[in-house]
Every structure is written in C-alpha cells, then in structure tokens.
Amino acid sequence: xxxxxxxxxxxxxxxxxxxxxxxxxxxxxxxxxxxxxxxxxxxxxxxxxxxxxxxxxxxxxxxxxxxxxxxxxxxxxxxxxxxxxxxxxxxxxxxxxxxxxxxxxxxxxxxxxxxxxxxxxxxxxxxxxxxxxxxxxxxxxxxxxxxxxxxxxxxxxxxxxxxxxxxxxxxxxxxxxxxxxxxxxxxxxxxxxxxxxxxxxxxxxxxxxxxxxxxxxxxxxxxxxxxxxxxxxxxxxxxxxxxxxxxxxxxxxxxxxxxxxxxxxxxxxxxxxxxxxxxxxxxxxxxxxxxxxxxxxxxxxxxxxxxxxxxxxxxxxxxxxxxxxxxxxxxxxxxxxxxxxxxxxxxxxxxxxxxxxxxxxxxxxxx
Amino acid sequence: xxxxxxxxxxxxxxxxxxxxxxxxxxxxxxxxxxxxxxxxxxxxxxxxxxxxxxxxxxxxxxxxxxxxxxxxxxxxxxxxxxxxxxxxxxxxxxxxxxxxxxxxxxxxxxxxxxxxxxxxxxxxxxx
Numbered sequence: 001x002x003x004x005x006x007x008x009x010x011x012x013x014x015x016x017x018x019x020x021x022x023x024x025x026x027x028x029x030x031x032x033x034x035x036x037x038x039x040x041x042x043x044x045x046x047x048x049x050x051x052x053x054x055x056x057x058x059x060x061x062x063x064x065x066x067x068x069x070x071x072x073x074x075x076x077x078x079x080x081x082x083x084x085x086x087x088x089x090x091x092x093x094x095x096x097x098x099x100x101x102x103x104x105x106x107x108x109x110x111x112x113x114x115x116x117x118x119x120x121x122x123x124x125x126x127x128x129x130x131x132x133x134x135x136x137x138x139x140x141x142x143x144x145x146x147x148x149x150x151x152x153x154x155x156x157x158x159x160x161x162x163x164x165x166x167x168x169x170x171x172x173x174x175x176x177x178x179x180x181x182x183x184x185x186x187x188x189x190x191x192x193x194x195x196x197x198x199x200x201x202x203x204x205x206x207x208x209x210x211x212x213x214x215x216x217x218x219x220x221x222x223x224x225x226x227x228x229x230x231x232x233x234x235x236x237x238x239x240x241x242x243x244x245x246x247x248x249x250x251x252x253x254x255x256x257x258x259x260x261x262x263x264x265x266x267x268x269x270x271x272x273x274x275x276x277x278x279x280x281x282x283x284x285x286x287x288x289x290x291x292x293x294x295x296x297x298x299x300x301x302x303x304x305x306x307x308x309x310x311x312x313x314x315x316x317x318x319x320x321x322x323x324x325x326x327x328x329x330x331x332x333x334x335x336x337x338x339x340x341x342x343x344x345x346x347x348x349x350x351x352x353x354x355x356x357x358x359x360x361x362x363x364x365x366x367x
Numbered sequence: 368x369x370x371x372x373x374x375x376x377x378x379x380x381x382x383x384x385x386x387x388x389x390x391x392x393x394x395x396x397x398x399x400x401x402x403x404x405x406x407x408x409x410x411x412x413x414x415x416x417x418x419x420x421x422x423x424x425x426x427x428x429x430x431x432x433x434x435x436x437x438x439x440x441x442x443x444x445x446x447x448x449x450x451x452x453x454x455x456x457x458x459x460x461x462x463x464x465x466x467x468x469x470x471x472x473x474x475x476x477x478x479x480x481x482x483x484x485x486x487x488x489x490x491x492x493x494x
Binding site: 178180213214215217250252253255323324325326327334335337338339340341342344345346348349350352353 | 377378380381384387388391401402421422423424425426427428430431452453461473474475476477478481
C-alpha cells in the first residue's frame with residue numbers, strides 16, 4: 001500500500017483495514033485496532049470477522065458486504081463492518097464504525113435515568129422518611145439523629161449540585177475567562193478537596209513535577225471544579241491502594257496536568273463512556289459518578305483545552321491540556337477604544353512635537 | 368541620547384498605536400508579541416523602559432516577565448510600565464508584587480503614556 005493511502009487512512013475516524021484475500025491483514029489504522037484486534041501479516045483474531053473476510057476473498061459474498069460485530073471487551077460495543085474491494089489491486093478493505101458511540105445521546109438519557117436511580121433514590125427516600133417523621137403529630141427532631149438528617153441532605157445536595165452545574169455549564173455560552181489562575185495553587189486546592197475520596201480508596205497521589213509558574217487565564221471557579229472532577233475520576237479509576245503520579249508542566253504554549261497510573265488498564269468501553277454525562281456503573285451498587293468527567297471536559301474545552309486518556313507502555317495517563325497564558329484572541333473592542341483615545345490626543349501630540357522641533361537646537365544644515 | 372523602549376504586546380493593533388504614540392518622541396523602539404520573546408529581546412536590547420502587556424498567550428504573561436526582569440541583576444534597571452485592560456486593586460497589587468514601576472489601564476491616554484515614558488528616562492528621574 002502506498003504512503004498516500006496510509007496517510008489518508010491514518011486521518012479518518014472510521015477503522016480501516018487493508019486485507020489480502022487469504023485473510024491476512026496488510027494495514028490497519030489506529031481506529032481499527034481499537035475496534036477489532038488484529039496484527040499485520042496475520043488473519044483477524046475475531047473469528048466472525050475472519051470468516052466474513054475469507055468468504056469475501058473466495059467470492060462467496062457480494063460486495064459491499066455489511067455485517068455487525070462486537071468489540072472484544074467485557075462491555076462490548078456494537079461495530080458496523082463493511083467489506084469493499086480495495087481501491088487498487090485485488091485486495092479487500094474492511095471499514096469499521098462504532099455504532100454504540102453513535103447512540104451517544106440515547107445513552108446519555110438512559111444514563112441520566114440510571115444516575116437518578118442509582119445515586120439519588122436512596123438519599124431522597126431517607127430524607128423523605130425523616131421529614132415525614134418530623135411532620136407527624138408530635139413529631140420532632142428528637143429521637144432522630146440530627147447527623148443522619150443533615151448527612152442525607154448533604155448527599156442529595158451534592159448529587160443535585162452536580163446536575164445543576166452540568167446544566168449551568170452546558171446551558172451557558174462561553175465561560176468568561178479573563179482571571180489569572182496560577183495552576184499549581186489551583187491543583188493543590190483541588191487535591192485537598194478530593195482528600196476524602198483518596199482516603200476512602202487508600203489512593204496516594206505523588207507530585208512528581210509541579211511547575212509553580214504556569215498560569216492560565218479563565219474562570220477560577222469553573223476550572224477548579226473541572227480539576228476536582230478530573231481528580232475524582234482519576235481516584236475512582238485507580239485500584240485501591242494505588243499510587244498515582246501527578247505532574248503539572250508547561251510546554252511550549254500549553255499547560256499539561258497529567259496523572260499517571262502505572263499498571264492500570266482502561267478498556268475502550270470505559271474510555272468512551274468516561275465522557276458520557278451521567279454514566280454509571282453496570283450495577284447500581286457500583287455506580288460511578290461519571291457526570292464529573294463530562295463536566296470537566298466541557299469546562300476545559302471552554303478554556304480552549306482538552307481532556308483525554310492516553311496509553312503509555314505500562315501506564316494510563318489522564319491528561320488535561322490548557323493553553324498557557326491568556327487566550328490568543330484579538331480584542332477588537334479594545335483596539336477601537338484605544339484608537340479613539342489616540343485620535344483624541346493626536347492634535348496635542350502633534351502640537352507638542354512641532355513645538356519641540358522648533359525649540360530644538362539646530363545641529364546641522366539642511367538642503 | 369536616544370532611549371530604547373521595548374513594547375511587549377500581543378495585540379498587533381494596540382502595539383501599532385503605542386508605536387505611533389512614541390514616534391512623537393525621540394525613542395528607539397523595539398517590539399515583541401509575547402512574553403518569552405519580550406524577555407529575550409530585553410536581554411538583547413537592554414531597553415531603558417519596557418511597556419508590558421499583562422495578559423498574553425504563552426508560558427510567560429506580563430507579571431512573570433516583569434518578575435524575571437526585576438530578579439535579574441543585569442536587567443533590573445529596566446523601568447517597567449504594565450499595560451492592562453483591568454485596573455482593579457488586586458491587579459495593581461499583582462503588578463506591584465511583580466516589581467512593576469508603573470501601571471496604565473487600557474484604553475490609556477497616549478499623552479499620559481508618552482509623559483510617563485519621558486519622565487522615566489529624564490535625567491531627573493530617580494534611579
């Protein structure tokens with residue numbers, strides 16, 4: 001396969017595999033490898049895909065041939081696969097698209113329902129029964145542990161707060177971002193905020209590198225919230241007792257907040273669902289509050305940055321990347337106002353300049 | 368003696384207006400569009416006065432550049448005027464904390480700007 005095709009296929013979002021008629025893979029782009037396991041020079045590892053390709057190679061199928069397969073994960077996604085002839089030669093191509101991902105919005109709505117069930121039903125019921133007890137004839141707070149009432153109210157308030165924040169941030173326009181934020185201080189504050197979660201899971205965060213100077217311009221409130229949500233997610237993803245390495249660095253024009261969790265594996269399913277709002281675990285008892293990463297990503301994107309999950313050889317990195325310094329925008333309004341001030345003062349500037357020239361000592365002859 | 372002035376401002380329009388203003392005086396003008404190149408140019412040119420925008424993209428904003436200038440024995444003699452769109456007390460305090468010598472809030476008066484610069488480079492100015 002020539003380099004032009006390779007470059008082209010490396011850029012597309014769909015999985016693209018170039019395969020010989022005998023079933024051996026000649027090329028697979030990154031998206032394809034995430035959707036179905038394959039190695040160059042070998043047949044597909046998924047027997048259903050291998051069978052379809054071999055049948056097409058033997059001319060038993062009419063091309064294009066469409067079929068469905070699933071990712072090889074504990075929570076598999078559905079993948080729509082199409083076999084077509086290769087643009088040159090006698091080979092075949094397999095084009096893969098994740099259909100589950102396309103159901104994002106439906107999934108978000110389903111997740112919202114599950115979020116309410118899993119995260120909010122219990123505190124609502126407990127709070128409601130306490131309130132009924134209080135409002136009953138002769139009912140008083142006596143006999144009810146006050147800490148239980150306030151604890152339930154706080155839990156519910158926390159859950160509702162996350163929903164309110166998500167609605168607020170998604171419903172508003174661009175976040176105003178002109179406050180100067182020293183990132184090292186913000187990260188330290190966020191680490192304090194997540195210390196209960198760290199203790200609960202016995203997770204340790206070590207600061208391997210902390211650039212004290214790097215600053216960004218944005219909304220301190222929203223960015224703090226995003227970093228807290230991000231750290232909460234990092235802690236939730238870590239194994240109990242794990243050590244997570246956190247670093248804050250400035251490189252070029254970007255600020256990178258990276259938490260490295262050695263030995264962690266995040267499946268493609270978890271990777272994708274991490275950013276779907278209201279995502280919860282597969283069992284209500286193990287629900288995750290993944291509302292946080294969706295919020296974090298949206299806030300960071302409003303600051304011109306991104307949140308992503310990166311794979312290293314023996315680790316998974318959760319990364320927040322934000323442009324360093326002020327946003328690189330030209331403030332047209334300020335330019336106009338400054339030009340008006342210049343125009344206003346220009347007559348005086350010219351008069352002053354002329355006066356100086358007139359009074360300056362002659363240092364030579366002209367003409 | 369012609370004094371060297373370094374303008375560090377990311378907005379090209381504002382940079383041009385500052386240049387046009389200072390061209391009414393007898394100055395040698397230098398320009399940079401971000402903090403890092405501004406600091407490098409300051410090291411190379413050794414200006415008498417530096418007009419320094421606060422909010423700039425990149426790893427060094429105006430406060431950080433000012434701090435680097437004032438902490439460097441070779442550069443600390445440079446007079447720094449911070450230029451900012453925000454004139455709140457906390458912003459002025461941040462400028463003072465970074466070691467700035469003066470603070471102008473945008474949109475600033477060109478007359479005031481040139482007066483400030485001339486006062487800073489005049490022989491009567493305090494060192």
